[in-house]
Each structure stands twice: as C-alpha cells, then as structure tokens.
Amino acid sequence: MRKWGVAASFSTIFGLIICSHLDFFVVLAYMGTFVILAGMVYDH
Amino acid sequence: MTPAKLKRIIPRLHTPALWIFLISSSVALFDALYLSPSDYLHGDLVRILYVHVPAAWFAVGIYTIMGVCSFISLVLRAPFYSICAQSLAVPGCILTVICMVTGALWGKPAWGTWWVWDARLTSVVVLFFLYIGYINFCDGALNKAASILNVVGLINVPIIKWSVDWWFTLHQPSSFFLTQKPAIASEMLVPLVLMAIAFLCWCFAVFARLFSINMERFQRIHHA
Numbered sequence: 001m002r003k004w005g006v007a008a009s010f011s012t013i014f015g016l017i018i019c020s021h022l023d024f025f026v027v028l029a030y031m032g033t034f035v036i037l038a039g040m041v042y043d044h
Numbered sequence: 045m046t047p048a049k050l051k052r053i054i055p056r057l058h059t060p061a062l063w064i065f066l067i068s069s070s071v072a073l074f075d076a077l078y079l080s081p082s083d084y085l086h087g088d089l090v091r092i093l094y095v096h097v098p099a100a101w102f103a104v105g106i107y108t109i110m111g112v113c114s115f116i117s118l119v120l121r122a123p124f125y126s127i128c129a130q131s132l133a134v135p136g137c138i139l140t141v142i143c144m145v146t147g148a149l150w151g152k153p154a155w156g157t158w159w160v161w162d163a164r165l166t167s168v169v170v171l172f173f174l175y176i177g178y179i180n181f182c183d184g185a186l187n188k189a190a191s192i193l194n195v196v197g198l199i200n201v202p203i204i205k206w207s208v209d210w211w212f213t214l215h216q217p218s219s220f221f222l223t224q225k226p227a228i229a230s231e232m233l234v235p236l237v238l239m240a241i242a243f244l245c246w247c248f249a250v251f252a253r254l255f256s257i258n259m260e261r262f263q264r265i266h267h268a
Contacts, residue, residue: 002059009066013073020077022088025153029092029146030077033099034069036138040250041062 010038047124055256058249065245072238080235089153090232096146098240099139100168102247104204106136107171110178111198114191123262129194130182131254135247137175144168155214163207164215170200 076094083090110129117125148158174197181190208217219227
C-alpha cells in the first residue's frame with residue numbers, strides 16, 4: 001500500500017513537470033531535482 | 045527534550061515527513077509550474093528559482109546545524125550529536141549539488157554562461173567540498189577529524205550569505221531580509237515557500253531514516 005502510494009505520488013509529480021510544456025531548461029531543472037529526491041526516498 | 049527521547053522519536057517521524065513531502069511537493073509544483081506568473085524579463089525561466097533557492101537555503105542551513113552538532117559532540121563527547129551530524133551530511137550534500145546544477149541551468153540562458161568564478165558560486169563550491177570531506181572522514185560515531193572539519197568549515201557560512209554584498213558578483217543580491225519585507229511579488233513568494241516546506245520535509249524524512257540506520261550501526265558496534 002505504502003509502495004503504491006509513493007509510486008502514485010511520484011507519477012503525479014513527474015506528470016506535472018512533463019505536462020507543463022515549459023522551456024527545456026526549466027523542465028530539465030525540475031526533472032533532475034525530483035529524480036534525485038525520489039532516488040533518495042527510494043533508496044532509504 | 046533529551047537525546048534519549050529524541051532517539052526514540054526521530055525514526056518514527058520518517059513516514060509522516062515522507063507523506064507531507066509528497067503532498068506538499070505536488071501542491072508546490074502545481075503552483076510553481078502552472079499558477080505562478082512568468083517574469084517580465086526572464087519569462088518561464090524564473091521557475092527554476094523555485095527549486096534553486098530552497099535547495100541553497102537548506103544546503104547552507106543543514107551545514108550550520110551539522111556544525112553546531114559537531115561542536116557539541118566535540119565538547120560533550122556525546123555520540124548522539126555526532127550521529128545527527130552524520131545523518132544530515134548526505135541530504136545537505138545532495139541539496140548543494142541541486143543548488144549548483146539548477147544555478148547553472150539558470151545561468152546559461154540568463155547570464156550566457158554555465159559558470160563564473162564569482163564569490164557566491166565559488167563559496168558554494170567550497171561548501172560542496174566541505175560536505176564531501178566530512179562524508180569522507182566519517183567512519184562511525186565521535187569521528188573527531190570530521191567534526192573538526194565541520195566546525196572549521198562554519199567560517200564559510202557567513203561568506204556564502206554576504207558574498208553578494210561584500211564583492212561585486214554576477215549572482216544577484218538577496219531578496220529576503222530579516223528586518224524588511226521580501227523583495228519578491230507575493231504570487232512568486234507562495235510557490236517558493238511551498239517548495240521550501242516540501243524540501244524541509246524531504247530533508248527530515250531522509251535524515252530520520254539515516255539517523256535510525258546510523259544509530260543501529262553504532263549500537264551494534266558498541267554492544268558487540
């Protein structure tokens with residue numbers, strides 16, 4: 001349950017970033033940041 | 045609150061902090077990417093600052109808290125504070141990397157360069173090396189060399205804070221002051237504060253997890 005909840009939350013986060021259709025640099029900055037934050041949450 | 049009490053409470057706060065991070069970051073992202081207005085000069089590029097600025101705040105803030113913990117652990121020889129500092133080092137270092145990378149992604153289109161050796165950027169690189177040095181020296185509780193490096197490195201904190209006032213830098217001066225109103229529009233202040241709350245919860249969630257791992261390792265070594 002917890003695993004699916006976290007996965008759904010991160011899907012929402014990445015969905016929000018991708019669907020924003022903003023400048024490449026903005027999407028790259030947000031994607032990079034949240035991939036690192038998600039990676040740390042997943043790792044621990 | 046005593047260290048013995050905190051030892052029991054901190055690991056229990058991991059899951060609530062994680063959920064608050066997930067919810068607040070979704071709300072913050074929606075505000076930062078969809079609701080907040082574009083800047084009149086930089087357009088949508090200004091949205092990078094909603095992750096860059098909180099990352100910078102917490103990178104410096106965590107280092108300062110680590111320095112205080114290291115100082116107390118050196119004076120009192122209390123492993124609890126040393127373990128707190130160790131558990132904060134990794135999230136602090138990651139936020140420093142996020143701060144530098146998002147700063148470079150802002151710098152290329154806004155300044156025309158990924159990097160300049162100005163006082164603010166250089167002092168943040170020094171902070172990054174201080175984190176790397178600290179993590180490298182860590183080999184268990186009461187690691188004296190790491191704690192001394194951490195305390196000595198505190199001298200870099202005011203340099204980072206006031207570098208934009210003391211020297212002429214390409215990096216803009218601070219928009220937040222202790223005694224005055226922030227020099228930023230309220231529509232832009234809201235996503236910034238929401239993102240800061242999300243980053244704070246992420247820091248606490250990772251810290252709580254690392255704290256329980258480090259404390260367990262310490263107790264295993266010392267009770268073996």
